Amino acid sequence: MKRVYNFSAGPSMLPEAVLRRAADEMLDYQGSGQSVMEMSHRSKVYEGIIGSAESLLREVMNIPDNYKVLFLQGGASSQFAMVPMNLMTKSGKADFVLTGQWATKAYKEAARYGEANVVASSKDQTFCYIPELDPATFTKDADYFHICMNNTIYGTRFTKLPETGDVPLVADISSCILSEPIDVSKFGVLYAGAQKNMGPAGLTVVIIREDLIGHAMDITPTMFNYQTHADNGSMFNTPPCYSIYISMLVLDWIKNTIGGLEEMKKLNEKKAGILYGYLDNSKMFRGTVVPKDRSLMNVPFVTDSDELNAKFVKEAEAAGFVNLKGHRSVGGMRASIYNAMPIEGVEKLVEFMKKFEEENA
Numbered sequence: 001m002k003r004v005y006n007f008s009a010g011p012s013m014l015p016e017a018v019l020r021r022a023a024d025e026m027l028d029y030q031g032s033g034q035s036v037m038e039m040s041h042r043s044k045v046y047e048g049i050i051g052s053a054e055s056l057l058r059e060v061m062n063i064p065d066n067y068k069v070l071f072l073q074g075g076a077s078s079q080f081a082m083v084p085m086n087l088m089t090k091s092g093k094a095d096f097v098l099t100g101q102w103a104t105k106a107y108k109e110a111a112r113y114g115e116a117n118v119v120a121s122s123k124d125q126t127f128c129y130i131p132e133l134d135p136a137t138f139t140k141d142a143d144y145f146h147i148c149m150n151n152t153i154y155g156t157r158f159t160k161l162p163e164t165g166d167v168p169l170v171a172d173i174s175s176c177i178l179s180e181p182i183d184v185s186k187f188g189v190l191y192a193g194a195q196k197n198m199g200p201a202g203l204t205v206v207i208i209r210e211d212l213i214g215h216a217m218d219i220t221p222t223m224f225n226y227q228t229h230a231d232n233g234s235m236f237n238t239p240p241c242y243s244i245y246i247s248m249l250v251l252d253w254i255k256n257t258i259g260g261l262e263e264m265k266k267l268n269e270k271k272a273g274i275l276y277g278y279l280d281n282s283k284m285f286r287g288t289v290v291p292k293d294r295s296l297m298n299v300p301f302v303t304d305s306d307e308l309n310a311k312f313v314k315e316a317e318a319a320g321f322v323n324l325k326g327h328r329s330v331g332g333m334r335a336s337i338y339n340a341m342p343i344e345g346v347e348k349l350v351e352f353m354k355k356f357e358e359e360n361a
């Protein structure tokens with residue numbers, strides 16, 4: 001067996017220890033005589049799994065008691081509609097910061113349901129920075145204020161939250177959930193597709209302050225109403241059982257093997273530091289993001305030549321560093337170095353880049 005270093009933006013690497021444990025438990029989950037994939041979601045044994053997944057997430061993220069945790073489907077993309085259908089119901093207005101494609105999709109979807117305002121955008125420079133925000137330009141009576149915390153495609157992240165006062169802050173944290181501690185109490189809603197940093201595709205996690213539940217538009221489909229899932233413990237219908245189970249194993253790994261999110265953050269800063277440090281000194285490669293806004297998770301970089309970029313991606317793949325091709329809208333390369341990417345993966349990538357730089361200088 002040979003495993004590669006997978007730099008995919010998502011779905012992405014999972015901790016090897018998690019995959020091994022899942023393999024061990026595949027045919028007979030803890031003496032139940034069944035795989036988790038086969039069991040009734042209403043069984044006692046599965047109740048234990050979804051219950052542990054929630055309590056581990058609450059513990060690891062330090063989620064206050066007045067927040068509900070929902071395990072849903074439909075991806076972060078469904079939240080682009082679900083958030084406005086549930087929240088945009090008082091003034092019917094919401095504010096958006098356009099920091100990339102996902103943020104823009106959230107804005108465009110919300111504009112179908114109410115008055116969506118753009119308070120700032122970094123589109124003028126291919127989203128390579130996070131715009132400065134002036135609270136005087138925010139909509140005072142907005143129902144919510146939306147940001148995309150970590151911009152997966154462009155490799156930027158918010159390091160300072162907008163000061164929205166009483167307006168609930170809503171954040172897409174798909175590509176940074178569990179990468180470092182986050183003060184949940186500063187947000188009205190947090191949502192994330194699991195497949196970047198938490199588990200397999202198919203699960204979407206929503207963390208929502210309780211007072212924001214129960215105000216959905218009349219047209220909201222039952223399945224798109226947060227109340228439906230909050231009232232039924234994410235069991236209104238069949239949840240994504242296996243993805244929740246793997247996420248539980250990932251959370252257990254973060255808590256017990258890594259030692260929590262403070263430790264996770266240190267590891268992620270170390271990994272990102274190795275890669276950015278090299279990019280800042282290389283004569284061939286350079287990062288595309290303004291240094292102060294650099295993501296810890298997604299690192300886009302380029303050379304000055306498309307041919308060289310293509311050659312690099314091809315040779316890297318042959319050497320066991322896969323999925324380094326940049327997003328089609330940015331070109332060049334992107335290394336996604338989520339929680340499960342070991343430090344050796346980044347060290348070896350940098351060694352490989354140095355060698356490539358020497359050989360192609």
Ligand SMILES: *Cc1c(COP(=O)(O)O)cnc(C)c1O
Nearest residue numbers: 075076077102152172174175193
């Ligand atoms: C991947 C991603 C999405 C889309 O997620 P789906 O689960 O595929 O809908 C949305 N936002 C961000 C920030 C992402 O990284």
